[in-house]
Amino acid sequence: MEVLKIIGGKKLSGTIEIGGAKNSAVALVPAAILSDRVAIKNVPNISDIESLEIILNYLGASFTKNGDELTIESLTMENKPITLEYSKMLRASSYFMGALLGKYKHAEMYFPGGCSIGERPIDLHLSGFEALGATVTNDGDKYIIDADKLIGADIKLKFASVGATINILLASVLAEGKTTIKNAAREPEVGNVIDLLNDMGAKISGKDSDLLVVEGVESLSGGSVKVIPDRIEAGTYIIAGVMNGDNLKINNVIPSHFSSLTDKLLEMGADIKIFDDYVVTNKVDNLKPIKIVTEVYPGFPTDLQQPITSLLTLADGTSIVKELIYENRFQNVPYLIQMGADIEVNGRELKINGPAKLLGCEVITTDLRAGAALILAALSAEGETTIKEIKHVLRGYENIINKLTKVGGEISLEDV
Numbered sequence: 001m002e003v004l005k006i007i008g009g010k011k012l013s014g015t016i017e018i019g020g021a022k023n024s025a026v027a028l029v030p031a032a033i034l035s036d037r038v039a040i041k042n043v044p045n046i047s048d049i050e051s052l053e054i055i056l057n058y059l060g061a062s063f064t065k066n067g068d069e070l071t072i073e074s075l076t077m078e079n080k081p082i083t084l085e086y087s088k089m090l091r092a093s094s095y096f097m098g099a100l101l102g103k104y105k106h107a108e109m110y111f112p113g114g115c116s117i118g119e120r121p122i123d124l125h126l127s128g129f130e131a132l133g134a135t136v137t138n139d140g141d142k143y144i145i146d147a148d149k150l151i152g153a154d155i156k157l158k159f160a161s162v163g164a165t166i167n168i169l170l171a172s173v174l175a176e177g178k179t180t181i182k183n184a185a186r187e188p189e190v191g192n193v194i195d196l197l198n199d200m201g202a203k204i205s206g207k208d209s210d211l212l213v214v215e216g217v218e219s220l221s222g223g224s225v226k227v228i229p230d231r232i233e234a235g236t237y238i239i240a241g242v243m244n245g246d247n248l249k250i251n252n253v254i255p256s257h258f259s260s261l262t263d264k265l266l267e268m269g270a271d272i273k274i275f276d277d278y279v280v281t282n283k284v285d286n287l288k289p290i291k292i293v294t295e296v297y298p299g300f301p302t303d304l305q306q307p308i309t310s311l312l313t314l315a316d317g318t319s320i321v322k323e324l325i326y327e328n329r330f331q332n333v334p335y336l337i338q339m340g341a342d343i344e345v346n347g348r349e350l351k352i353n354g355p356a357k358l359l360g361c362e363v364i365t366t367d368l369r370a371g372a373a374l375i376l377a378a379l380s381a382e383g384e385t386t387i388k389e390i391k392h393v394l395r396g397y398e399n400i401i402n403k404l405t406k407v408g409g410e411i412s413l414e415d416v
Contacts, residue, residue: 004390004401007410008360008381011283013246014407018234018253019044019398020068020227023303024192026052026092027166028225030099031193032072033061034170035200039224040070047395051089055096058086081108084141088112090395094122094163098170101129101145111141124157124164131155132168132175152177152216160185160210160296166193172214173202179214186210187297188228188257196225231257232303233397234279236372238262239307240404241281242270243314243380248407251278260300261308264290268315289317289354294325306332306373313341313356314380321350332370335363339377339385360385368396375400379409 020042029052032038043049045068053063059080062073079100087093087110100107111122126136126143131154134147152175157164165185172179184190186208194207200223203215234253241248242265255262255274262279265272267290271282289312294302302325312319313336323329330350333343338361342353360383365371371393378385390413393400404411 001388001416002390002413003416004375004387004393005412005414006360006375006378006385006387008358008378008383008385010244010379010408010410011246012240012244012248012379012404012407012409015249015251016237016403016407017251018229018237021189021192021230021232022046022048022396023162023187023232024189024227025049026090027095027189027193028196028227029056029070029072030092030095031170031196032223033059033074033077033099034103034173034197035220035223036075037071037073037222038196038200040072040196040227041068041224042227043068043070044227044230044398046398047391048090048092052092055082055086055089055093058082079104079106082110084110094125095167095170097125097129097143097145098167101134101147102150102171102174105147105150107143107145109143111143122163124159124161125167128155128157128164128168129171132171132179134171150175152179152214154180154182156182157184159183162187162190165190165212169193169197169204169212169214173197173204173217173220175214175216177216179216181212181214182210184210184212185296188231188254192225192228196223199223199225229253229257232301234258235261235301235304236307236376236397237403238265238272238279238281239304239311240376240379241283242272242287243283243311243376245281245283248281249278250281253277253279255279258301260298261304264292264300264308287311287315289315289319289352291320291322293322296325302326302329303369305329306369307376309333309343309350309352310336310373310376310380312352313343313354313358313377315352315354317354319352319354321352323348329369331366332373335374336377338363339381341377357382359383362386362388365389365392368392372397375404375411379404
């Protein structure tokens with residue numbers, strides 16, 4: 001079993017380079033099968049991409065990796081049912097539903113996997129497919145989605161879901177006529193997918209707005225895109241800098257993508273300097289408590305709620321965190337309490353009383369962002385922390401051990 005061991009209290013100084021966005025890349029790879037040959041640059045080196053490669057190889061597509069660039073060729077691909085084993089590999093396997101439906105008018109797969117952070121139903125995805133003319137049949141966790149043809153429709157999402165927005169885009173770009181998606185997700189990752197689809201020859205307008213219009217085309221060909229910088233990775237390391245930084249530079253970022261985070265950190269009195277494509281952070285004492293409510297973009301991201309909770313344990317006073325996106329995203333809290341934090345849980349709200357003296361101990365990672373939160377806490381804790389089930393973090397943070405070690409963190413992956 002692999003565990004992460006961290007000796008806390010070390011200053012973080014130097015530069016961390018931010019890689020491509022996980023949440024973009026895992027959608028761009030399935031989107032690529034709508035074309036014949038696609039190049040994707042700045043792809044993060046994470047295990048979720050390896051899982052997608054396995055699924056593409058199973059389907060018969062060609063997957064070539066050269067550094068951080070992928071080339072995906074789909075001319076030899078077959079539309080086979082995606083098995084339970086492959087479907088459960090990652091949450092983003094769900095994007096094959098929309099891509100296969102759009103390409104072949106037929107898709108078969110099981111309910112997707114991913115972190116256990118609460119209910120993440122795909123009903124919005126399925127109702128979008130049905131609006132386009134598909135029939136959805138399910139047998140337990142298996143879904144069969146079929147259509148003689150797909151016809152454009154007016155679709156209004158009950159919730160601005162990133163997954164549903166992208167999946168409907170994938171299904172609709174080759175449909176007949178015009179599709180409108182109202183209350184569409186506005187996240188930068190959605191815009192990144194739109195860039196690729198349009199470069200393939202799709203006709204999608206309304207990028208970065210909550211109203212997307214798709215004019216169906218007969219075929220797609222070619223296409224290339226560069227994955228945008230990972231705003232969640234950037235945010236995580238910025239928080240690390242606020243907790244332990246000594247002129248820690250977070251490089252290759254788009255600050256507007258995470259302004260909801262930096263606004264809150266500045267409200268706390270954090271030492272952050274924001275430039276065009278990098279941020280510099282320093283640790284300061286006597287941080288102020290704040291209130292955070294997670295929302296869809298451009299609100300405070302749920303993916304940074306757990307990491308910032310570790311920081312709030314060090315603030316001088318009582319902070320409040322409300323999680324409105326996922327109902328089971330406080331699984332990091334028991335371990336923070338074990339490390340010495342004073343946190344009260346009331347439904348979807350946390351009351352965090354600080355400052356706490358964090359002490360290293362043995363903890364367990366339950367999901368990707370909970371793991372990031374525990375790493376941040378361990379970096380600030382006194383003594384050694386051992387983190388089990390670290391696989392959750394490695395699937396979503398590119399080279400996290402090397403990046404933290406390079407800037408002074410005492411962190412190692414060990415077999416026990």
